[in-house]
Structure formats: structure tokens, C-alpha cells
Amino acid sequence: MSLITPDFGLLFWMTLIFAIVFFILAKFGFPVITKMVRGRQERIETSIRQAKEIEARVEEMAREHAGMLEETRREQARILREATEGRKQILEQAREDARGEAQKIVDEARARIAEERESALRDIRREVALLSVEVAEQIVRKELSSDAAQADYLNRLVDEAVGKAN
Amino acid sequence: MKWFRHIGMLLSLLLVPLAAPAAEFDMDEYLYGHVSDAYEWHITTINGKPVSIPLPVIVRSRTTGWHCFSSHHLEEGSYAGFRIAGKGEDHEGKIVEDTPSGPVRPLDISITKNVLGLMVNSLILVLLVLFGTRWYRKHDAREEAPGGFTGLLEMLVMMVEDDIIKPCVGKDYKRYSPYLLTAFFFIFVNNLMGIVPFFPGGANITGNIAVTFCLALFTFLAVNLFGNRHYYKDIFWPDVPVFLKAFPLMPLIEIIGIFTKPFSLMIRLFANILAGHMMLLGVVAVVFLTVELGAAVNAGLSVLSVLFGVFLDILELLVAFLQAYIFTMLSSVFIGLSRQEAEPSKEE
Numbered sequence: 001m002s003l004i005t006p007d008f009g010l011l012f013w014m015t016l017i018f019a020i021v022f023f024i025l026a027k028f029g030f031p032v033i034t035k036m037v038r039g040r041q042e043r044i045e046t047s048i049r050q051a052k053e054i055e056a057r058v059e060e061m062a063r064e065h066a067g068m069l070e071e072t073r074r075e076q077a078r079i080l081r082e083a084t085e086g087r088k089q090i091l092e093q094a095r096e097d098a099r100g101e102a103q104k105i106v107d108e109a110r111a112r113i114a115e116e117r118e119s120a121l122r123d124i125r126r127e128v129a130l131l132s133v134e135v136a137e138q139i140v141r142k143e144l145s146s147d148a149a150q151a152d153y154l155n156r157l158v159d160e161a162v163g164k165a166n
Numbered sequence: 167m168k169w170f171r172h173i174g175m176l177l178s179l180l181l182v183p184l185a186a187p188a189a190e191f192d193m194d195e196y197l198y199g200h201v202s203d204a205y206e207w208h209i210t211t212i213n214g215k216p217v218s219i220p221l222p223v224i225v226r227s228r229t230t231g232w233h234c235f236s237s238h239h240l241e242e243g244s245y246a247g248f249r250i251a252g253k254g255e256d257h258e259g260k261i262v263e264d265t266p267s268g269p270v271r272p273l274d275i276s277i278t279k280n281v282l283g284l285m286v287n288s289l290i291l292v293l294l295v296l297f298g299t300r301w302y303r304k305h306d307a308r309e310e311a312p313g314g315f316t317g318l319l320e321m322l323v324m325m326v327e328d329d330i331i332k333p334c335v336g337k338d339y340k341r342y343s344p345y346l347l348t349a350f351f352f353i354f355v356n357n358l359m360g361i362v363p364f365f366p367g368g369a370n371i372t373g374n375i376a377v378t379f380c381l382a383l384f385t386f387l388a389v390n391l392f393g394n395r396h397y398y399k400d401i402f403w404p405d406v407p408v409f410l411k412a413f414p415l416m417p418l419i420e421i422i423g424i425f426t427k428p429f430s431l432m433i434r435l436f437a438n439i440l441a442g443h444m445m446l447l448g449v450v451a452v453v454f455l456t457v458e459l460g461a462a463v464n465a466g467l468s469v470l471s472v473l474f475g476v477f478l479d480i481l482e483l484l485v486a487f488l489q490a491y492i493f494t495m496l497s498s499v500f501i502g503l504s505r506q507e508a509e510p511s512k513e514e
Contacts, residue, residue, distance in 0.1 A: 003202060003440070006376035007260075009224075009274045010203060013281040014380040021288045021352060022384075026344030029295040033323045034343060036307035043308040 191454045201370040201443050202259065204279045205237040205250065209365050219365070221282055223248070226273040227263050237276070248272070280377070283359070283369030291355045295319065326350050326494060334498030335505065342501050345388055349381060350494040357439060357486030361446075361479060372489070373439035375432065382432035385497040390424065393504035427500050431493055438489050442482045449474045 144150045199208075207219040220238035225248060227233065239245035240261070247264055251257045255269065261276070262269035277285075298319035301312045312320055331339050331346050356377075359367040371377055401420040403411060410416045452471040456464045 003198070004375050006379045007203060007274075007278075007374075009276055009278065010280055010374060010376035011380055012275050013277070014284060014377050015383075017281075017284050017288050018348075018352065018380060018384065021292060022345060022348045024292050025295055025348045025351070029292070029299055030323060030344050030347040032299040032302055033320055034327055034340075034347075036302045037320060037324055040307050040311065 191451075191457075193451060193455070196451060196454075197444060197447055200368075200447050201373060201440060203374065204259075205240060205261065205276060207279045207282060207365065207369075219282075221277050221279065223261065223276040224274075225261055225263075225276065228270070228272070229265070279369050280371050280374055283366065283371050284356070284377070286366040287356050287359045287371065288352070290359070291351055294355075295351065322351075323347060326491075330491070330495045331498050334495060335502045338505060339498075341392075342388065342498070345384070346494050346498055346501075349384070349497060350490050353381065353435065353493055354486060354490035357490060358483075360439060360443065361482050361486060370440065370443050372435055373441075373443050375436045378432040378436040381435070381493070382428035385431060385500060386425075386428040388497070389427070389500045389504045392501075394507070396506060396508040397504040399508075427496075431496055435489050435493055438485055442478075442485050446475060446478050446482065449478055 144153060205223060206221055209217050209219065211217065220236045222234060223237050223240070224232070224234045227247070230247070233246055233248065235245060240248070240250050243249055244264070248261050249264065251260055251262045251269060255262075257269070257271050260271060261274055263272045294315075298316045301316040305312070311317065326347055327339075327343055330350075331343050335342050335346075353372055356371045360370055360372060362368055401424065402417050404416050404420060406416050449471050452474075453464070453468045456467045459467075
């Protein structure tokens, strides 16, 4: 029966020992561990929250960045398009200018050619006139080499002059 | 074929009895000697001579006052009027004082085997926990987690707190957490040390009713000293029809319930650990009991008993943890019940 009858001595010592163990462990043992672990849990929770916030911010920034990139790309495209247009315009302009210049040069050349021809014709005409006068002189001189011819000629001239006067 | 030959050899050995019959094996003494308390710590017996550690006996006689002496004085019989009561007497195995009116039990607070075991185990527990918490003084636990022994201790502590104490006790669990953790580790360490077969383990501490009584008493105090108004109202004036209260049936049941709860804690731990020790001892006893049956039977059954012993030892490891767990959990539940707030009144 001694197995199921608590012994006073053991009860006494057990109470004492358990009380001491409880005092020591409750003061220096378990609260240290639980407090530290709770602190760490809190820390982990705040860290996770912070990480989430940071993640959100990073996402925001990434979105912003992507937006900026998009805008930049659009801007670039616009600039490129404008540049292309400008080049085309400049080329067009240059072509136009060149055409005008060429036209002018051609016109000028044409005018000059016409002028040259004019002056050449004038020269030829004068030359022809001089030549004909000379030829006429030669002819006249040959016809008037005899006196009879001279007299004849004079008569005719007089006739003519009289005729004119009439 | 090979097996048949082996079996044949064993069978032939069976017929050879061991030459020297062993001394009469006293099963009762063997079992109860191992699981009960003693005034000396018997370690082993070499060549028929018991090797044991004598322990201090502290007794107070009604007539002659305090006495304190080493227990080895009691080996030869009586010392200063004190002796250990023999078989069949009252207070068998305990110190009695011979007085003219017969043997009387003195006030006995001797450091017995269980007390020494308790002291050693408690020292081990305190040192382990304090050693485990040393890490926290040198490190910032917010920034890093401990490894090694501290990590193991932390894991155990947090398992008990998060899985048992927090859900069972409820919102002000932090107040009870140190006690419940102490109870858990105290029981756990003592259970484990009880399985260790040699000194300083092997004392049947948590399988001793005084120890479990004391533990249950602490839980009883924790439950009833800090119970709230709702708890006591539920005991003395529960929410039941008046005729159950006028004739105080329900209060009676509830008051009995106050005591049966810790009582069940006490018996559960005590019986489980005692039974575990008994089973292990019984399995080991097979080795000694079968000596007379011949070498083959003895050898065969010894192998079997060792295998069973290994199995039971592993089972006891589980039980050591489980009983600590259950004691802590039920204590938590009882405390939680005493801290329950009144349910919002039902509106009909």
C-alpha cells in the first residue's frame, strides 16, 4: 500500500524543491526565452510589413519608371518623326531651290544666246550692207568707165530726178 | 535448411539445465524495491555485496526530538531507537521508532532516494535552462535565432507555450506561462531521468504519488486561487433550473469537480509512469525468471526480453513526453476554465 500513500517527507521535499525550481525558472529561465522570442516575432512581423511596404513602393517606382520609359520612347519616336519630316522638307526645299536656280541659269543662258544672235545678225547685216555698197560701187564704176555711159547715166539720173519732182 | 539446424541446436541445448541454480528470485521485492522510495540509493550488487549510496536520515521523534544520521547505520538494524520496519509490519519499509507502546512512525523528512533524485533532476533542469538562456544575454534575439541547445530549448518552450498554454488558458496566459512551463519541464526531465537505468537516473520520481500529488496541488492552487467571479458563480450558483440548486445537487457536483480535476492529474501521471517502470522491470525480470528453465530458454527469452525492453524504452520516451504534455495541457485547460469570462447573456 505504500505505493499509493503519499509519504510526508517526500511531500515536504517535493514542495520545497518544486517551489525553488519554479522560483528560479520563472524568474531567470522561461520568461527570458519567451520574451526574446516574442520580441523576435514582433521584429519579424514588422520586418515583413516593412518589406511589403518597400515592395509596394518598388512596384510603384517600377510602374513610374515604365511610364517614364514609355513616354521617353514616344518622345523619341516623335523627335525621329519630326527629324525625318524636317529632312524631307529640307531636301524638298533644296530640290526646289536647285530647280529654280537651274531654271534661272537656263533662262539667263537663253537670253544671252538670243542677245548674241541678235548682235551677230546685226553684224552680218552691216557687213552685208557694206558689201553691197562696195559691189554697187564696183558695178557703177565699171558702167561709168566710158563717157557715153557716163552721159547716159547722168541723163537718166536727171530724168529720174525730174520725174520725181513732177 | 540452415534455420532448421539452428533450431535443432537450440532444442538440444534446451535439455541442459544450468549447473548452478540461481538464488531464489523474489519478484515482489524486485519490482517494489525498484519503484518505491528507499533510505539508501542502491546502485548495483557486486559479488553479493550491495553497492549503495547512504543517504541522510532526518527524523523527529515525539520523545527524543530531532535525529539526523546516515542511513548506513540502519543496515544492521536499529540505530538510536530507529529501525526500518520489516516485512508484514505496519509502515513496511519506513523508519519506525520502537517505543514501549510499540513501533511508532516519527516525523520523517529524510533525504531519501526520491528526494535525492528530485534534487539531482531539478539541478539538471535548472542548469540546462539557465545554460540555455545564457545565449540570450550575449546575443540580440531580435536579429538572430539561436542554434544548438538553446535552439532546441527555445523550440520546446515555444511549442509548449504556443500549442498548449496559449490556446488552453486564453487571454492572460502570460501570467500562468512560467508555472506551466516549469511543470512541463519538471515532469519531462524527471520522466526522462526515470528511464535512465543507472545513477543518478532510475529513481521512480514522477511515478511516486507524493510527487504527483504535489504537482496536482500546485495546479489546484493555480486554478482556485486565481479563479474569477464567473468561475465561482458557476460552482455555487450555476446557470441551471432553480430546483437543481435549491437542493444543492449541481453545486455539490461542481465542488466535487474542483477536487476530481487535480486528482485525475495526480493519478494519471503517477499511474502512467509507475506502469511504465513496472512493465520495463517485468520485461527485464524475464531474464532472471527463466534462468531455471535451462540455457536455451533463458538465452532465447533474454534476447526477446532485450528486444521488448528496447521497444518499451522507446515507448517510455514517448510516454515521458506525452505525460508531461498532457499534465501541462490539462492544467492549462483547468486554469483556462477558471479564467473564463461570463458568456454574453442570452437574450430571448
